Amino acid sequence: xxxxxNSKTLKAFFLLNFLFISIFLTAQIPAGYYDxxxxxxxxxxxxxxxxxxxxxxAVGYGNVPNHHQTTDKKSNGKVWDMYSDIPGxxxxxxxxxxxxxxxxYSQEGDCYNREHSFPQSWFGSNEPMQSDLFHVYPxxxxxxxxxxxxxxxEVDNPTWTSQNGSKLGPSASAGYSGTGFEPIDEYKxxxxxxxxxxxxxxxxxxxxxxxxxxxxxxxxxxxxxQQLYLWHLQDTxxxxxxxxxxxxxxxxxxxxxxIDRPDWVDSLWFPAPPPNAMNEIQNNDxxxxxxxxxxxxxxxxxxxxxxxxxxxxxxxxxITEMPVEQQTETLSVENLCxxxxxxxLQSANFYMVRKxxxxx
Numbered sequence: 001x002x003x004x005x006n007s008k009t010l011k012a013f014f015l016l017n018f019l020f021i022s023i024f025l026t027a028q029i030p031a032g033y034y035d036x037x038x039x040x041x042x043x044x045x046x047x048x049x050x051x052x053x054x055x056x057x058a059v060g061y062g063n064v065p066n067h068h069q070t071t072d073k074k075s076n077g078k079v080w081d082m083y084s085d086i087p088g089x090x091x092x093x094x095x096x097x098x099x100x101x102x103x104x105y106s107q108e109g110d111c112y113n114r115e116h117s118f119p120q121s122w123f124g125s126n127e128p129m130q131s132d133l134f135h136v137y138p139x140x141x142x143x144x145x146x147x148x149x150x151x152x153x154e155v156d157n158p159t160w161t162s163q164n165g166s167k168l169g170p171s172a173s174a175g176y177s178g179t180g181f182e183p184i185d186e187y188k189x190x191x192x193x194x195x196x197x198x199x200x201x202x203x204x205x206x207x208x209x210x211x212x213x214x215x216x217x218x219x220x221x222x223x224x225x226q227q228l229y230l231w232h233l234q235d236t237x238x239x240x241x242x243x244x245x246x247x248x249x250x251x252x253x254x255x256x257x258x259i260d261r262p263d264w265v266d267s268l269w270f271p272a273p274p275p276n277a278m279n280e281i282q283n284n285d286x287x288x289x290x291x292x293x294x295x296x297x298x299x300x301x302x303x304x305x306x307x308x309x310x311x312x313x314x315x316x317x318x319i320t321e322m323p324v325e326q327q328t329e330t331l332s333v334e335n336l337c338x339x340x341x342x343x344x345l346q347s348a349n350f351y352m353v354r355k356x357x358x359x360x
Contacts, residue, residue: 034260036051037049041267045264052257053255056128058128059133061127061131063131064131064136065098065138067133068133071248077097078096078097079097079100082183082184082190083147084108084140084162095112102141105145108140108162109142110141111140112138114136114138115139116135117136117152117194118198122209122212122215123208123209132252134197134198134201140162146168147168150178150181151180151181151214154171154173154180155168155169156169156172165184166181167182174226174227176213176221176223176224176227185234188235189231190240191231192228192231193241193258193262196232196258196265196268197258198218199218202217203218206218226314226339230338232265234359245260266355270355286300286354287300288343291357292357293333293356293357293359294333294358295333296331296333297331297356298328301328302327307323307346309324311342311344313340314340319336338360339357340358341358342355
């Protein structure tokens, strides 16, 4: 049986929730570092992580370029600039540390400088944020200037495109219609996890920060949280991020928890609603695929069931509901905007909740 909401081409990517174990084992996490956060979720997790990573060693803004030679060096010794790099390809240009540091610039490729991916105007250019290496990256000065302090967002019709494909223009992200800057796909997750770090590191320390279209202090607005979450799922943690996390830890004495434990993004911001009745369906009895999806969802059970299916958005609002009577059901999501949703299944004997992502 097929239930219709609509359709577009699936952009394939993987859920980080199922990959965090291998990442956890690769990262050089000190024994016991995260003990106080284990088993927590929601605000309790945010507070625990904040207490673990706060009070880091602020290196000073003038020392940032020197530290970038440790944190952002390619295997060939050049600057790892996410605004010009083309992973797996040939970048249009590359920078040499210190020698190519800005100065003046008039076009791409002239020089590199310090990019506050979380713009410093949003926090008053104060320390320790100004020199926090977890969000200050070495990037092309001209592209950095183009990005300015615009929010990160999807951009379908750019007014300007960099040589590596980063885009500036009207936002296509649901919930924000202003100007946005979209990095290339290979680095979207890097920037998403940077913002998640900022939301935890500076939790409750952001009273004087801006409330703008993307953030309220250090906390992401709902549209931005959903957009960056999708990027986080699309672009999984890379070896580059793991190596950088370890390098920054040696300098600042703190870590980005969402590189070490990407599943904590779900635990903090997207925990599944708790069941309110006995859950008698085991994980291996129910399949939901593909997830993420852009066209339709297939629900497959080990045997026919009779239940009520409800779809809710992240605010808990009911989108639709319908009976489930077959062993396999198909749900079209054509009319749903990109974002995160919950499926609830309930009968007299069980209640369960599963999360799914719509991404086009």
